[in-house]
Amino acid sequence: MIEVCRVIPTTAERIFAVLANGWSYASWVVGAAHMRAVDDGWPAVGTRVHHRIGPWPLHIDDRTMVRRMEPERLLELDAHAGPLGVARVRLTLEPLSPTTTRIRMGWTTVTGLAHLLPKATLAPIIRRRNAETLHRVEDLAMHRQLPAT
Numbered sequence: 001m002i003e004v005c006r007v008i009p010t011t012a013e014r015i016f017a018v019l020a021n022g023w024s025y026a027s028w029v030v031g032a033a034h035m036r037a038v039d040d041g042w043p044a045v046g047t048r049v050h051h052r053i054g055p056w057p058l059h060i061d062d063r064t065m066v067r068r069m070e071p072e073r074l075l076e077l078d079a080h081a082g083p084l085g086v087a088r089v090r091l092t093l094e095p096l097s098p099t100t101t102r103i104r105m106g107w108t109t110v111t112g113l114a115h116l117l118p119k120a121t122l123a124p125i126i127r128r129r130n131a132e133t134l135h136r137v138e139d140l141a142m143h144r145q146l147p148a149t
Contacts, residue, residue, distance in 0.1 A: 001090070001106040002119070002126045006134040010141050012072040012093040012101045018140045019075050019091060022049045025064070028136040030129045031081075033059060043069050053081055064089075078110065085112015103137065105130045 008015060018024055022038030032051045039047040048065045060082035067088070068076035077089045090106040107126055109115040114122065 001088075001108045002123050002130070003104060003106045004127055004130045004134060005102055005104040006131070006138060007096065007100060007102050008138045008141060009100050010138075011099065012095050015093055015101055015103055015137060015141045016072040016075075018137055018144070019043065020071075022047075024140060025049045026051055028133055028140055029079075030133050030136070036061065042066070043075055045069055081112070081114075083112060084114045086110040087114070103134055105134055 018028065020043050022042035023035055025038075026032040026035045029051075031053050033054060033056075034052040035049065036052060037050040039049070041047050042049060043066045045066050045068065048063045050061070050063045052059045052061050054060055062080040062082055064077050064079040066075065067078055068074060073093055075091045077091075079087045079089050081087065086109070088106075088108050088110050090104075092104045092106075094102040094104070096102055107130055109117075109122075
């Protein structure tokens with residue numbers, strides 16, 4: 001699994017709120033261009049977000065499904081990307097203090113064309129992409145308003 005991590009100066013609750021909002025998926029996932037639908041109950045196991053990836057007019061309509069979820073701790077996804085295949089993505093949150101959280105993002109191919117590429121070729125590209133993804137998660141967690149509880 002190719003892994004990146006980032007320490008974010010906020011709570012796991014705020015970070016998970018970003019991940020748990022299916023409509024924000026295209027705001028933090030590099031390559032996702034448009035949200036088409038979000039299943040009721042997202043991010044419960046088995047629910048999906050339906051998205052478009054890639055630039056117009058070359059976009060692909062596809063989906064991402066939740067495999068495992070532990071609130072404020074873990075979100076594991078199967079991200080479908082047309083002929084490129086399916087990637088398994090694991091996001092884990094580790095509180096380091098009451099106001100600081102480490103987020104780790106693990107990524108591996110499961111099927112498709114990307115699965116055929118050597119890891120040494122794929123890893124540098126995926127690390128940079130996923131580092132940017134975590135930067136976007138941080139921006140959303142730090143600057144968006146959470147709903148009142």
